[in-house]
Amino acid sequence: MDIYKALVDIVGEEFVSRNEEELYIYSRDSGLTEREKPDFVVMPGSAEEVQKIVLLANKYKIPLIPVGASLTLSGLAVPIRKGIVVDLRRMDRIIEVNRLGRYAVIEPGVTQGKLKAFLERNYPDLCHSMPDAPPSATVVGNILIHGQGNLSQLYGFNSTMVTGLEIVLPTGKICRIGSCSLSPYWFAVEPLPYLAGIFLGWFGTTGIITKLGLRLYPRKRLRDIEVFVLDDPEKVADVVYRITHTEMAEDVITMEQPYPMMFRDVVLVQIYFNGDSEEEIEFKRKMLWNSVMNYIRSRDGGFMFLTPDVQEDFLEKPASSVTRFADVMKGGGFVYCGAIIPVEKFAEALRKLKEIAKRHEITYGHVGRIVGRGHCMMFSFSFPFNRADRASMERAKEALHESYLATLELGGIPWKPELFAQKMILERMDKNAAELMKQIRGLLDPNGIMNPGNWEVEP
Ligand SMILES: Cc1cc2nc3c(=O)[nH]c(=O)nc-3n(C[C@H](O)[C@H](O)[C@H](O)COP(=O)(O)OP(=O)(O)OC[C@H]3O[C@@H](n4cnc5c(N)ncnc54)[C@H](O)[C@@H]3O)c2cc1C
Known part of the structure; x- marks a missing residue:
């Protein structure tokens, strides 16, 4: 009850659920992984609300599972240790498009379909690298699993197209990395130390992304x-x-x-x-x-x-x-x-x-x-x-x-390996690299609340 009331205080009653039918929806994805129902589902509307949810989860040491559209088919957003599912789809603003610098700044709920339609309507000479996932998949979810889209042959994995990140760290601090950490422009994560690597490919175990800077490219007629x-x-x-x-x-x-x-x-x-x-x-x-x-x-x-x-x-x-x-x-x-x-x-x-x-x-x-x-x-x-x-x-x-x-x-x-395949990878990879991954997680998330189970199999 305490947690439910606290979540209602943060986002309002309309955006929290512990209703069995809704919990069922979040217990699975369309693949074949095991199912588990979360205790609560919450839909924050801002980075500040995400921050309050993270602080609450730390207080009660309850798992947090960030979710875009949950379309990986490998269960990466299934709450295997229960807890609070944080559905980010309400945060779906396209905040900025810098046409001459060819980048966009978006919130985590922006879907592939929304960004494509927005650019076609307002910036017809620009496009982003679009995966063949359903249009309801989020751009951030795809970046976080190192997805590939129609421009990957030219420019590499979609995750290499990141120009900046805003993250709510597992301890609740809001942190910006890249040029946006010291300038109003979100043009690149370089030439600073490459901190983006601590969040890309980690399946939400190192923080919740609340803004993303993304490269756009010329769209030909x-x-x-x-x-x-x-x-x-x-x-x-x-x-x-x-x-x-x-x-x-x-x-x-x-x-x-x-x-x-x-x-x-x-x-x-x-x-x-x-x-x-x-x-x-x-x-x-x-x-x-x-x-x-x-x-x-x-x-x-x-x-x-x-x-x-x-x-x-x-x-x-x-x-x-x-x-x-x-x-x-x-x-x-x-x-x-x-x-x-x-x-x-x-x-x-x-x-x-x-x-x-x-x-x-x-x-x-x-x-x-x-x-x-x-x-x-x-x-x-x-x-x-x-x-x-x-x-x-x-x-x-x-x-x-x-x-x-x-x-x-x-x-x-x-x-985007399922849990058993993550285990296979960690067992075979360089022992010191696996240990380094463990240390990074421990350092960022001392209470082990972020999408637990993922990338945490003992090296
Ligand atoms: C038919 C089909 C075709 C596909 N084709 C492609 C393709 O061509 N290319 C491709 O790359 N992929 C493809 N996919 C795989 C996948 O659906 C996409 O990559 C998709 O973009 C994932 O986005 P999502 O919103 O579903 O992410 P989710 O599954 O919701 O999230 C992915 C991971 O990121 C975490 N996460 C989500 N949002 C946040 C956040 N804001 N902060 C922190 N962590 C977060 C989640 O916990 C999860 O671990 C395809 C899938 C299907 C079903």
């Missing part, structure tokens, strides 16, 4: 796609190398899945490019075609003819086709292990994905995104399941487990 098709996965890494060498592509996506049948056993390399004029588009198309001409001549690969409706499908942003395979088993669920791997491991990863799917008698899907100029890629091992069929869910879970192991064997790193 036209966007087009070419799809290169190969039947030998061993050649994909070289094809990607040649394509990225042209520096003409905006986004490069790999895809392989057994459905529809026409895609079976061929790899599609989707190459997105853009321009402000037809001339620019045609120039880029020519450069991209030329880069893989030797494969076309040797008949090892070729460009696919796209009818206008198929092309429209491919050009959709975010791409809804990413999840379409999830209904292969009727029942609409899917899980995936996003493996961050060197591109040269593509063929081996695909082989492992197929072996795992076969062993567990389950179908699969693969979508990958090149990050940087081929510096690495996100390779998804994806498995659909039917929510009404327990056995299919178990099979997907086992296949997922094996995919995490396969990722590590490939020399890769599981992205």
Whole structure:
């Protein structure tokens, strides 16, 4: 009762809940992780309210779980030790866009869809790097898990696009890092010591982000796609190398899945490019075609003819086709292990994905995104399941487990890992690095209240 009353005093009765139905909503995400209901859900409206909630949680040593849209599918915002879920979606102001400096300052509840629509309406020559997650996913949630979007091939992980942060630290202090810590401008976190690293990739265990500075990029008037098709996965890494060498592509996506049948056993390399004029588009198309001409001549690969409706499908942003395979088993669920791997491991990863799917008698899907100029890629091992069929869910879970192991064997790193995969990572990583992570958490969060369970498995 004390905690409930205190939360009502902070945010008002309308924005606190301990109602069973609402607690249920926050006990799960759309993946296959364990469920646990929180004790309370609270929706703060400002950084000061977040601060008061953090101070309260410290007083009672009760867990706090910051939540955006909870769409990671790996349970990273599930309150596994109960406590207070802090749903940040009410804080959804786009505070500033600095057009000439190409950055925006936003609150943590701003969704991908909201930022995209706002920029298209008010700053049509600017855009941000958009993941293929549903538009209701938050920009901050995506940054905090090192997400990747349509500009990642050009500029790297979305988390490298951060220009400043405001954080409520686990002890309740409000802290700004980057240029905004000493200037009204939010243009960069450099050249100061790189404190942003203490918050990115930590799944909310080191503080609650209440403002984010984010780089924006030129939005070109036209966007087009070419799809290169190969039947030998061993050649994909070289094809990607040649394509990225042209520096003409905006986004490069790999895809392989057994459905529809026409895609079976061929790899599609989707190459997105853009321009402000037809001339620019045609120039880029020519450069991209030329880069893989030797494969076309040797008949090892070729460009696919796209009818206008198929092309429209491919050009959709975010791409809804990413999840379409999830209904292969009727029942609409899917899980995936996003493996961050060197591109040269593509063929081996695909082989492992197929072996795992076969062993567990389950179908699969693969979508990958090149990050940087081929510096690495996100390779998804994806498995659909039917929510009404327990056995299919178990099979997907086992296949997922094996995919995490396969990722590590490939020399890769599981992205946004579930708790058991976080354990696998911490057990295998350099012991002193794991110890350093533990020390950082202990230093920032002496009461261990922030999203407990995550990144805290004993090294
Ligand atoms: C169909 C589908 C397609 C997807 N495609 C992509 C893709 O192309 N690229 C990609 O990168 N991802 C993709 N994802 C994964 C994921 O959904 C997105 O990355 C999404 O942006 C995560 O945002 P969220 O708001 O759901 O974050 P949440 O799940 O709510 O949060 C993520 C983590 O950050 C913490 N957190 C959230 N907000 C805060 C805050 N303000 N302060 C501190 N901690 C916080 C949470 O506790 C959690 O640990 C996809 C997911 C689906 C379902």
